Amino acid sequence: MPFAWFVAIRYMLSARGQTSLILAAVSVGVSVVVFLSALINGLQASLIQSTLGSQPHITLRVARESPRPLVEPSAGRAISRPIQPASQRLRSMDQWPVRLAEAQQFPGVTAASPTLTGSGIATRADARLPVAIRGVDPERFLAIINIPAKIIRGSFDISPGTMVIGSTLANELAVDVGDKVRLASTEGIEQVLTVSGVFTLGNAGVDKTWVVMSLRQAQSMFGLLGGATTIELKVSDVFTAEGIASEIQSQTGLLAESWMALNAELLAGLSAQSSSKTMIQACVVITVALGIASVLIVSVVQKSREIGILRAVGTPARRVLAIFLIQGGVLGLIGSLVGCALGVVFARLFESIALNPDGMPRFPVQVDLDLLLGATALATGVGLVTAVIPARRAAKLDPATAIRSG
Amino acid sequence: MADPILTVEQVVREYGERVRTRALAGVNLTLRLGELAALIGPSGSGKSTLLNLIGLLDRPTSGRVILAGQDTSQLDERALTTMRARTLGFVFQFHHLLPEFTAVENVMLPEWADRGTPTPEMRTRAEQILDAVGLADRAQYRTSDLSGGQQQRVAIARALVRRPPLVLADEPTGNLDTASADEVFELMRKFNRERGTTFLIVTHDPRIAERCNRVIEIVDGRVARDTEPERKGT
Numbered sequence: 001m002p003f004a005w006f007v008a009i010r011y012m013l014s015a016r017g018q019t020s021l022i023l024a025a026v027s028v029g030v031s032v033v034v035f036l037s038a039l040i041n042g043l044q045a046s047l048i049q050s051t052l053g054s055q056p057h058i059t060l061r062v063a064r065e066s067p068r069p070l071v072e073p074s075a076g077r078a079i080s081r082p083i084q085p086a087s088q089r090l091r092s093m094d095q096w097p098v099r100l101a102e103a104q105q106f107p108g109v110t111a112a113s114p115t116l117t118g119s120g121i122a123t124r125a126d127a128r129l130p131v132a133i134r135g136v137d138p139e140r141f142l143a144i145i146n147i148p149a150k151i152i153r154g155s156f157d158i159s160p161g162t163m164v165i166g167s168t169l170a171n172e173l174a175v176d177v178g179d180k181v182r183l184a185s186t187e188g189i190e191q192v193l194t195v196s197g198v199f200t201l202g203n204a205g206v207d208k209t210w211v212v213m214s215l216r217q218a219q220s221m222f223g224l225l226g227g228a229t230t231i232e233l234k235v236s237d238v239f240t241a242e243g244i245a246s247e248i249q250s251q252t253g254l255l256a257e258s259w260m261a262l263n264a265e266l267l268a269g270l271s272a273q274s275s276s277k278t279m280i281q282a283c284v285v286i287t288v289a290l291g292i293a294s295v296l297i298v299s300v301v302q303k304s305r306e307i308g309i310l311r312a313v314g315t316p317a318r319r320v321l322a323i324f325l326i327q328g329g330v331l332g333l334i335g336s337l338v339g340c341a342l343g344v345v346f347a348r349l350f351e352s353i354a355l356n357p358d359g360m361p362r363f364p365v366q367v368d369l370d371l372l373l374g375a376t377a378l379a380t381g382v383g384l385v386t387a388v389i390p391a392r393r394a395a396k397l398d399p400a401t402a403i404r405s406g
Numbered sequence: 407m408a409d410p411i412l413t414v415e416q417v418v419r420e421y422g423e424r425v426r427t428r429a430l431a432g433v434n435l436t437l438r439l440g441e442l443a444a445l446i447g448p449s450g451s452g453k454s455t456l457l458n459l460i461g462l463l464d465r466p467t468s469g470r471v472i473l474a475g476q477d478t479s480q481l482d483e484r485a486l487t488t489m490r491a492r493t494l495g496f497v498f499q500f501h502h503l504l505p506e507f508t509a510v511e512n513v514m515l516p517e518w519a520d521r522g523t524p525t526p527e528m529r530t531r532a533e534q535i536l537d538a539v540g541l542a543d544r545a546q547y548r549t550s551d552l553s554g555g556q557q558q559r560v561a562i563a564r565a566l567v568r569r570p571p572l573v574l575a576d577e578p579t580g581n582l583d584t585a586s587a588d589e590v591f592e593l594m595r596k597f598n599r600e601r602g603t604t605f606l607i608v609t610h611d612p613r614i615a616e617r618c619n620r621v622i623e624i625v626d627g628r629v630a631r632d633t634e635p636e637r638k639g640t
Contacts, residue, residue, distance in 0.1 A: 006524075306502075312463060312490065314487055316520070399463050400458045
């Protein structure tokens with residue numbers, strides 16, 4: 001075994017009380033970081049998941065129509081004209097299959113689906129309710145919002161003449177699978193469709209208004225044969241959505257709206273959570289650093305005569321330095337390994353204790369390898385760095401003075 | 407006459423910034439290979455200062471210390487450390503063994519520290535020298551479990567394991583009873599005779615000093631007397 005390791009390990013083993021105390025301190029600190037991070041990561045992941053469970057990452061739509069003057073001013077003729085903003089009618093995206101293919105080629109985009117969205121009224125007996133009609137391509141739409149997985153009754157069948165609707169809407173219309181509902185679109189076209197399935201996406205607005213049918217069916221309801229109003233995209237990393245959206249917008253001229261722009265408040269909340277996590281981590285890092293530094297400083301003082309003897313009999317200063325750096329690093333490493341284990345145990349325990357009435361964990365925790373590796377690397381690094389001061393002090397001891405006064 | 411292992415030339419050592427205290431005021435001294443020399447003198451005479459300078463733990467204000475043919479004033483801290491490891495052996499008053507380690511580990515440590523990693527030969531050499539000081543059966547003992555005399559014998563083994571040409575001993579028998587003191591001194595004399603190791607022993611004990619073959623007395627930072635009892639006697 002190399003000299004510095006041998007001496008460092010022997011020193012730690014012989015000062016068992018001191019070593020266990022500081023290991024306990026590092027472990028507790030690291031376990032707090034692991035536990036809180038797992039909890040916050042879990043909360044954030046489930047928040048994002050439920051948010052993105054009912055909306056695409058990016059939605060592309062046609063730009064708003066701008067007012068067009070009927071008469072242009074010309075040389076020698078000035079005109080006075082009020083310009084009134086154009087009212088927005090439902091229109092199809094020009095050459096949407098081409099746009100769809102283009103969008104799919106953008107780096108980061110993993111799926112694209114054409115959609116025709118519009119509003120309408122659903123009528124059943126005395127109930128007349130506003131609905132959001134979505135015509136989709138069932139295969140492609142699956143990759144954007146996985147409605148088939150959220151069907152609670154019936155099946156995801158949107159063949160001609162059928163539709164699936166949100167569970168709240170189904171309740172309010174008092175319909176179930178197999179019942180017929182009269183739908184009227186804003187274009188004034190009425191059709192009677194059969195409910196083939198009821199879904200719950202967990203988003204109140206969606207569950208109360210959505211009516212999902214085939215693209216062709218929607219096209220006929222809005223009189224836009226062959227048309228689609230929006231293209232919905234999914235990206236590989238949800239937090240790159242905003243960047244990809246603005247790139248698509250600048251390159252295609254389409255309006256691109258990311259989920260991040262639509263959920264700015266949620267994101268602000270998440271980032272506040274993340275900063276509180278960082279604060280806690282910083283406090284723990286400082287505590288660990290102070291703990292390791294104080295133990296090593298005491299150790300250097302206690303051992304100064306021995307260090308003097310080692311130096312006198314020819315131990316190079318760099319090996320004395322190494323003895324204390326190794327102690328700092330090893331204390332950080334072992335402490336963080338124990339702390340990671342404790343943190344994971346706490347997190348799992350917490351998850352299994354705090355349950356919703358349905359038996360699902362109220363606070364889903366998310367422990368990933370990155371978190372554990374990060375915590376370990378951080379604590380080990382902190383141990384090494386804080387050992388630098390005591391280690392340099394040890395290496396600089398004047399052997400003659402240390403032997404005489406120690 | 408044998409070659410000089412140590413030459414101290416006009417060495418002055420002063421301390422303090424404003425008020426300068428002169429611990430050594432121009433010391434000249436030559437030790438030859440195979441000598442067994444005692445360094446005596448009253449407290450505060452500069453013995454320890456001289457020993458620190460010879461032991462390369464301190465540098466003179468002026469003058470030179472030439473050790474094994476090397477002018478040490480030319481060396482940097484790193485080279486001095488290597489020289490301490492390979493040319494010198496140290497025996498301190500209070501044995502100064504490391505209590506966390508066993509006797510054999512203590513004996514191995516200087517070479518281990520110098521080379522970085524241990525070799526089987528290092529351990530063999532350490533065991534052999536422990537055998538030579540009569541402690542083969544105590545090799546695996548923690549040094550804190552040994553008696554004072556045994557501890558000092560381990561310290562001698564540590565100083566001699568690498569066969570340095572010069573061993574410096576700072577009151578090696580200072581805190582031992584008479585019997586243990588004799589034992590320790592006899593051990594040094596044995597290595598001096600058998601291996602030709604040069605010893606410079608700082609001592610307050612006249613019984614030790616008179617059994618050395620040279621006595622150097624320091625008073626007020628100068629060599630006041632330098633006699634060779636044996637030769638004088640013949």
